[in-house]
Amino acid sequence: MPARPSTTRGFKRTASVLSDRIRRAGESRGFAVSRLLTHWAEIAGPEIAAIARPSDVSYGRGGFGATLTVLTTGPQAPMLEMQKDRLREKVNAVYGYNAIARVRITQTAPVGFHEGQALFSPAPKQPAPAPDPEIARKAAKAVDPVSDTDLRAALERLGRNILSNPIS
Secondary structure, three states: OOOOOOOOOOOOOHHHHHHHHHHHHHHHOOOOOOHHHHOHHHHHOHHHHHHEEEEEEEEOOOOOOEEEEEEEEHHHHHHHHOOHHHHHHHHHHHHOOOOEEEEEEEEEOHHHHOOOOOOOOOOOOOOOOOOOHHHHHHHHHHOOOOOOHHHHHHHHHHHHHHHHOOOO
């Protein structure tokens, strides 16, 4: 059987091109499991992820357990301090064994906390603005002769989009 021809025309997925670089960069900071960085909100939970970011994983000389350094702002540090054990358990569940023995909290100024940080969580969804009633009326009138309800609804949405975004 002949080999299947490539449909990518020489293009590669970004993940496959960058996976080695991301892994090496993560490992240089101690993140042998990059999932800790990319899925922080899922691992730590939304409450902790909103106030803290993983900063570093360092291994001691004896090699018995690592220290996870978590970055947070000053006012949030006491709240995070009370949740260190629960956070350590959640992170160790990702590693699959007790890789993290200690969690260290580092405080930073609230001004510089978010600057320069890569956001790994998706942006919150913004609600769609309410359509202009006049535009909705024009779109409904234009597709009124169409008898198929699904097609009429799709064409009406298309008409509202076209009429609400005039070409400059």
